[in-house]
Amino acid sequence: MEEDWSAASNEAVADLLALFNTIFVAYPLHSEFHSRCDFLMKLGRSTQGAPQKGLRVLAPTGSGKTRAAEEFIRMVTESRQSGDEEFPVVLVPLDRATTSRKLFSSILQYFGDEFTISATEAVLKERAYKFLRRFKTLLLIIDEVQHLTSAGSGGDVTDSLKRLLDDGVVPVVFLGTIEGKSLFTRNLQLSGRLLSPCDYRELSSQSATDRGLLSRFAEELDLAIVHKGLMRRPAGLSHPWISGCLHEVSAGVIGRISRIMYVALEIARRRHADCIEVFDLALAVDRWALEQGFTARNPFRSTSPNR
Template sequence: MHERTSSEANRVVAEKIGRFREIFIPYPRHIEFHSRCDYLRQLGRATRGQAQRGLRVLAPSGSGKTTAALAFVEAVNRELPPKSTDRPVVHVSLSSATTVKRLFSSILRAFGDGFAERGTEETLRQRALTYFGHANTELLIIDEVQHLNFRSGPKSDVTDSLKALLDAGVVPIVFMGTEEAEGMFTRNLQLNGRLLPPCDYDPLRSTVEEERQLFRGYWERLDQEIVSLGLMPEPTGLHHAEVVAALHTVTSGVVGRISRLTEAALDIALRRDARRIELYDLAQATDRWALPLEFTSRNPFKGMQL
């Protein structure tokens, strides 16, 4: 099927994909995560000046952790009075091989510090703590924390620095990352002892009825949102058990990957002027996105007849 690739088509598709990415489905595990973040924030208020607590949130890549975190930040910011300069929740995302010094630089950049790279580790740490105080920060979310999962020296472990940051009594911390970060927590029992019960996102299992229904419900709600936002004139109607099972195969039960796969399918459907996302689009999206990135080893949509 012909897909338009002109500059004008690119503009239209990019605008609609941008709107698609703003969709946030309040799926139960994300709601639980928001509740735990709110509790940690409230606990920090009640224990200001004392050693703070942290929250571990680990999940496979594509689980929607970052989307959920940014949605929480946005929800909190909506409560602020007009023209407020407060930053009640600060979200920082780490790049690969991040040292503790780079962590503090990332925090300073989040506050707009123009000299975030200048100074020793301790100097940057003290400046970050000062920003937290001035901005009335009540929660720090460190995303992609697996990039801190290494020792920075023979006698130095990044987990000791994270423990010290909590002990400073300034701000509680949410540690978000992939399963690769688990060893960072298990090797330091003192850091683990400062954490609330984990809020990890496990993939939804197709063998458990409740989880199978959660998975299906997420897909149906996403389909509805696409039509509600005017991204497609008609819903897919692809809610058959066979399609849901195929979606589970491609995404391994990770709901964030449903959104990623659907985004790729929406791109294809828009370029061929379709009125809805069809099996063809899901099959092509699997070939072009899920298979090359090794999220799946086969394409269950190929040859499917409904």
């Protein structure tokens, strides 16, 4: 079971993992998020020019929320057959030191505009508004909003986003980790402009329904890996013991299962296996989940399939 770290293997593994990153499994919480975004877009179109609404979407780290947002953009773009002159959905990530000026610069950079180096905040704001309208943007997704809760930052950005909604420019999705919740609970003026939250939650191992959701996700991901030609045979992730181990390691956060599979897939490919085995899953948990602090133990090693 020795792993192949040759240059040729590195190239093959890199191509394999790039293909894995194109997989998107339609998971109920992601589907609900897509539906809520679709509704917000249509609501904005029906109230064009009037004050717009926003949507809070908070989730534990590793939930796949950004990936779900990217998939929504792909779906909308393909369904509209948008040309080069249309950006129906715009995704802008924030950083820890975000200012209003950086926010508007990031929006403009998404459109490929380079007029951001020396312009004032007021000029950038006016230009961002103009681009959002010119390119027929129906939804603006602001990612990593938890950074707006950092001490000494975020106030001016929050005010700018409230103003953007009030000016009737575009509806806004506020995407972030659960650490960003205080941004909304302490700012009722912002929360008052939002629809009901669409937060993700961890799937409980004590709930049969949640266990079923996680098992189905794992099974569909397993089959997608085979369908993409990444492995010849499925790993059997829906087996009760395997899905139970994945549930424990991921703490019910779906995106973490994808990350474990990413690492396990690399291990399996480097040893030239035709499917991902428990050996690969156990090693993936050792190398990723334990090392990154996502779990305190490896159930693939500490429990038995026959328990």
